Amino acid sequence: METAFNLDQSIRKVKDFPKEGVLFYDITSILTNPDAFSYCIEKMVDIYKNKKIDAVAAAEARGFLFAAPFCEKLGIPLILIRKKGKLPGKVLTKTYALEYGEDSIQIHKDDIPQGGNVLLVDDLIATGGTLKAAKELLEEGGAKVDKAFGIVGLPFLNYSQVLEGMDVVTLINYDSE
């Protein structure tokens, strides 16, 4: 059954969101379909169960949705990658460039496993900018980061260049229209 599952049918495509000219790949249609959601989590477990992963770092907020069941199933600690000002403990902060302007992410310093392997998880990997900033932040904090996972990949936005040297896995990729 698993190989016959069509994940594409469970991903809604919304034109002109969040702005004109952008085709948005919406994963909320996976969440409302328990078969699709289980398929994604089981795939993640299959891919990573035999890799040595000491912690997962998940990007706010949609990354939480896939990282949490995965971590709970495998008993792996879950670290949050949050926007500035959301985490109450001692944090490491990284500011990075966006298409227009910049953004800042934070991670709890004490959550980072010293010398441990951290897997980055997000729902969708596009430019790779946030994951690159997260990788740098985790490495500054003492972890090793050479793996990233996304349900959806948009390779035409060149994440493989930005995340060069990393092992990036996605369950489904879309080309530019």
Place this chain on the structure above:
Amino acid sequence: METAFNLDQSIRKVKDFPKEGVLFYDITSILTNPDAFSYCIEKMVDIYKNKKIDAVAAAEARGFLFAAPFCEKLGIPLILIRKKGKLPGKVLTKTYALEYGEDSIQIHKDDIPQGGNVLLVDDLIATGGTLKAAKELLEEGGAKVDKAFGIVGLPFLNYSQVLEGMDVVTLINYDSE
């Protein structure tokens, strides 16, 4: 073993966050402790597995962390309660009062099960304001909402008054200092 688990020890208390005079109950220390995280999800499953729940609605962003593993385990559709502007599909919007100012939440209209029972999930229930707004929104959309769950409850902030008539369950409660 389960009854001996001390959840309190896995919840970090941070003084003066996000502002002076507030004691913040931080659940990220549950996420980095796989035993604590599993304990919470298993408790949720035990509490709700025999109730007739057609969907879960989870509050952004920390509510996602507990709702997602719970929904995945029980095969229940997961609806997101998000801040304005995050959901790409047709939405219902509710604006509600905060201590200072107001906030708006949105839910995908087509995700709401007509006549179905929806369980509200968040990490922490304090004033109950967001969950009340979510309940009203889901009911406007055609669902029944009489159950809410939080890992942590702060009853001294009077959520039981705001959520009057609802069956509200929390795993641990804290009194005012």
